[in-house]
Amino acid sequence: MSAAQPMVSATYPQKLLEGVGNLWQLGVLCDVTLEAGGIHFPAHRVVLASASGYCRALFLGEAGPETVVRLQGIQPRGLENVLHFLYSGRLHLSPDNVKETAQAAEVLLVRDAIRLCCAFQGPTMAPPGKVTEALEDEQHVQELQQDALSEFLERMGMRGAQEPTVCELAMNWLGKSPVRFPEATKMLGQLYFPLLSPTELQGPVQATSAMETDFARPKALSYHMHAGAQPALQTEHVCPQATVPFLLVLGGRGPNNQLSGDVWAMMLANGTWRRMGKLATPLYNHAVAVLSGFLYILGGQSKFDPAGQHPSNEVFRFDPQHGTWLQVAGMLQRRSRFHGAVLGKAIVAVGGGTLLGKLTSTVEAYEPIQDTWKWLVPFPVPVADHAGTTHEGLLYIAGGFSSGKTLNLLNCYLPRLHRWIPNHPLTFSRCEHSLAASRNTLFCVGGRTLSPAGAWVHVAETECYSPSTDQWTVLRLISLARCQLSMVGHKDQLYVTGGGSLGTRTKEATVLVSKPAGWAWQEVGFLPQPLLDHASCIFALPLCGVPVPQERETHPGYQ
Known part of the structure; x- marks a missing residue:
């Protein structure tokens, strides 16, 4: 007799939550009442015990058959908001209700509600009253x-x-x-x-x-x-319980081609910027990768040189818990104008310009547990100024510059088969553009290409790629005439920072956000200074504040 095969429904958990929520809205089968400020809120004992640490300890302890639980120190509106969250998974927060909602979530010990309140208030929030009292x-x-x-x-x-x-x-x-x-x-x-x-x-x-x-x-x-191997040694007790997502912008070229070594952090919740610290050295044309809560800075150039003859192979890792930099094993090849990405448990570097500005097709991967780089299968052609992103465990590389012309290639690396495969090409050849994933779609934005007359012109059209159908679609409503910009995807949004204009020969400082549902760019702020050839990423920082990076440490053997 063959073993039974478990089949899982992707829609059942949401339907179950909706069903329980409907029962609560109708007041059906409620068997316990929470009281705050003289206001009574009927609820279901099993739901409270499943979601609230306080109620679970109460109901499984000495509560007995008591059906009314009187809660002290919280406001009725805050309790009602948390109850809505327990039955729907949605917490409606505003500056007017977040404090009382956080107090109710803290008393009931509803972990996910506390996280949402903390993220909404940001890292500058005052310590909770009970902590201060203690x-x-x-x-x-x-x-x-x-x-x-x-x-x-x-x-x-x-x-x-x-x-x-x-x-x-x-x-x-x-x-x-x-x-x-x-x-x-x-x-x-x-x-x-x-x-x-x-x-x-x-x-x-x-x-x-x-x-x-x-x-x-x-x-x-x-x-x-084992500092170098820490990203591979991550457990639940290594990461802070409370973190906030930030948009980081690192390095780049500013006014008068002055190189920047600054690390700027923008809180996604409110769009405010703060200077988080400095890189080990000013950089541009470098790459950034986020692996297991650590930030890696790879390669690039530390002196302005249009020919790109002296790129670096150095790699530095930032620890957000202690605000420290650590130099780890350098790449096997010096690189600038390349793409760096996290693929599985490794960091991958693809192509770029190497010594004397020569383009390379080499690909290498870094494994933190061994603190070593190893060669992977080369890219099909030597390439620089390309863009890339990872999606569903695959690495996509689009466009670039090679053999004196811009490319429209889209290639995908299959890590299990150790091979590159071609996909449907871009609609427009382009280089110095950006590629990012949002939900199940890849978005290609900006860049430049060579006209038939040999002049550089913008590629303003934005196009999106569906991996499931292997097709590109041009989205003319969110066109963007910039090159040497940076774009990252986070949840259902795309963030574009900086870049340059060929027509005005100026650098941009605006920060744009586009939601795929709206197909339009919205200006949400400005970089502290105009930048291009910089790097950006989404990075989680501890709720207690943004640590200021200290002097870098050097891993033994990599002076």
Whole structure:
């Protein structure tokens, strides 16, 4: 008899949530009532226990048959908003209701609602009231029971408290009395020890005897000892519980071809910019990649040279938890005007200009666990000024410049077969353009090409590619006459930064956003200065604030 094959419905979870939500809206089968500020909210005990850490502990503990739960310290409107979230998955936030919604989510310990409130308010939000009270009243923390303290520590992490603060509270609680040591293992599971620096791990944490029987500190120290391999050693306890997505813009050429070494971060929630720090050296025509929460800067040129005769092979990695740069193994070939991307658990560099400006077809991949680069199958032709993106585990390379002409090629790299395959070509030959994925579509924007008379002209048309049908479609409503720009996709939006105009010979500072549903560009702000030949990416930073990069470290053997 053959084994039964499980079949999964992609629509069932949403239909189940909608069904339960309809029952709640009608007040059908509700078996518990939450009360806040004298207002009663009927609900379903099983839904609350599934989504709320507070209710789960209450209902599975000593709550008994009681059907009314009175909640202190929260406003009815905030509680109602969180209940709507539990039954729909949608949290409606505004500057007027976010504070009371966050308070209700914190009391009920609804993790996803807390994350959304934190992301909406941004990294400059004030610490939650309970955290502030605990820091001012240490006795209050020491008197908490173990389950209550675990819940309290979890709330701190969700609201962006820094790990040293959370760890110090837990260590002080454990050290208050030897009878608490048997609870140490469960308590230590709440802490994210790799987020502590080696100095902090050797300090008060080491002094707590309860740690000697636990593997948390040795594992954290081992994580720090293998710095180059950290992206391959990621676990749940290595990343902060609360992060915010930013649009990063790194390096590039500014006014008068002055090279920039600045790293600028724009918060997606409100469009505000801040200077995050500096690269190891000013760069342009470089590449950027984000792997396992780490930021990598690859190659490029550190001196302005139109011929591109002296590109770099250096690679630097930024750790957002500690604000430090680390130089890792350099690429096997010097590159500028190339494409870098994350493919699986590796970083891939494709083509570009190498020494003396010669174009290359070579492709190589970096594996953090070994801190080494290895050659992959070469690209079909030597190419530079091309664009690329990854989608569904495949790497796409479009257009570029080769043998004195612009290209309309679209090639896809299949990592399992280790081969490049041709796809339907671009409608327009172009180079110095940008390619990004949004949902199930690739978008190709900007660039320039050679006219029949041999003059450079803009390619203003935007075209999109469907991998499922292998077809391009021209979207003339979102045309953009820029080259040497940068574009990244995030969820259902495209972000374009900088670039240059051939007609006016000027550099752009505007930041544009387009939602595929609207097929139109919207100006949402300006770069701190006009830029081209820069790099950009979407990068998650800790909610507690944007760390300022410190002086770079150098990996042994790569001076």
